[in-house]
Amino acid sequence: MHGLLLAASLAGAVVTSRASDWDPAGLVVLLAALAIASDAMAIETASMRLTGSFIALVLAMVVLGPAPAVAIGLLTVATDAHRLRDKPAALLSNASTFSVFPLAGGLAARALHVDGGDGVNQALGVAAVFAGVNLLNFLLIAVPHVWTDGVPLNRSVRTILVPLMPSEALAGALTVISAATYQTVGLPALVAVLIALFLFQILTRELLLSQDRAEQLEARSTQLASLQVGVLAALVQTLSLRDRMTARHSAAVARYARAIAEDVGCTPAEQELVHTAGLLHDIGKFAFPDRILLANRKLDDDDWKIVRTHPYQGARLVRRINGYGPVAEIILAHHERIDGRGYPRGLTGEKIPLLSKMISIADTYDVMTARDSYRDPVSQAEAIAELRRVSGAQLDGDLVETFIRIVERSGLQFQHTTDADFERELDFDARVRGYALPQAA
Structure with missing residues (x-):
């Protein structure tokens, strides 16, 4: 199944690719570097793996197109292959997932004319794409576990999707703001996003590694809330790039x-x-x-x-x-x-x-x-x-x-x-x- 999804996604990316999707080349390289580096700095806990590469992938979908987004997604999986070298099935699953949702999101963004929108319409379009591919990504991961492990889908929604919604909402807002700012400022806006994203990951890593599990359960909510103010301060800097x-x-x-x-x-x-x-x-x-x-x-x-x-x-x-x-x-x-x-x-x-x-x-x-x-x-x-x-x-x-x-x-x-x-x-x-x-x- 995963092999068929991967093949179909690659074929779809080739068929829908346009020469203009890969221009400017510097933007493609920047988003690829952001996705790969962020994934390499992923924060791992016993139950989950947190990475900011999703933001870079959605930006690729809305400001470039489906084919570059698929390429960046697969590059991210390829650079992470060493972590899954003993688990070929997991690697194939990741490759199919990171090709399907970028293709779907890129096509949705193209259909909504997100890159040509203005103001509120563009923001709503980017938000819709982010929410849609986020849900699709979750389903691509959770649904197979319903058949293979007998894990009820509603339990996955309750224990995985719902707890992540606040942080995903912040990531979505950052993506919307970045896409809007890029239309006016260009690459400097995405450099600001790169800084904000790396700081967020570094500081969250410091939080998770500095306390043992008991302390984290008591203090994580307050600490993460304070940390997120730093991200919002970075948004003020991004606003400065636009106005x-x-x-x-x-x-x-x-x-x-x-x-x-x-x-x-x-x-x-x-x-x-x-x-x-x-x-x-x-x-x-x-x-x-x-x-x-x-x-x-x-x-x-x-x-x-x-x-x-x-x-x-x-x-x-x-x-x-x-x-x-x-x-x-x-x-x-x-x-x-x-x-x-x-x-x-x-x-x-x-x-x-x-x-x-x-x-x-x-x-x-x-x-x-x-x-x-x-x-x-x-x-x-x-x-x-x-x-x-x-x-x-x-x-x-x-x-x-x-x-x-x-x-x-x-x-x-x-x-x-x-x-x-x-x-x-x-x-x-x-x-x-x-x-x-x-x-x-």
Whole structure:
């Protein structure tokens, strides 16, 4: 059976191959290297083998085509052959699996015109391909065990597929973002994905190897949640490749919001929470088409309907990460207004989370004082006057006065014209080091 599937997939790849699928050659090489290297660094436990090669394969399906995806899949299996040298049946099974789902996914992406889509349609197409091939991959592995080992399919779904869904959702989001960014930036975006993926695997390996089984059962959930923030920070860097202004704005909002939280006496944990929410508050803008994200004009009513979805889209992405519901709640409410005229839920006054109110003030101030795509920046004095004008209606009055006092007293600012402040606020290396080390008891 596996031999027939492999032969049929190879024939399908040959028949559907186009010369344009292999161009640019550098992209083919990069994705092949990413898949092979990630598979070589796979994290193995007693019950499973975790590798990031799946992301590279799906990217090959959607940005290249079925034939290159099949070729990369088989190369990945070939380089892993040494691990299965005493198990030819397993090697044949892997080869058939890693040829069938790349072919199916590549053909699906071609039918959906994923590589020619824009904005939301492209994102939905990539997400659909990722989800579809992920399910197909699972079925290709699980169904044979129903016949050979008598393992019920529903038990495999419950014990294997369901527990992996949160991490697969994160991988899917990373794939969607990478594909969208590649259309605008090109190879640099995939280099960023390579770095994020390797860091994720390295840090997860450190987690699994640093603790014995009992400690892992108790601490793994919290540690992995913290680790995934590092991956989300890498997504902010990827956003910077597509739209530097939005990424730097997010870093500025994080700095200003943390300063407010510190001044009003929030705990260090709350300060870190609002800082993380500030970095990620506009992550939902990844779904915007370029005509909105990179607009050099005022937006029309239809555009604004799309813009107003970004708190919800961002919160939905972050909420999938175990333990980061509070960050998602802050993101969801950062465009609410004290008078109830905000969005997406029209919350009023005390119903708006305190840290979301801080994000709103920081967001409003930075939009006014930083270079915008359709608005000239205003002076600090003019921005302060505007904050006071909307105080009590749009923004929390007490927090506005706190922020103004901080700005006037300390000269707090963010430099948008260089990368220095952006990198300092993201502080990715420090985050990675902190999450890689086992937490002290």
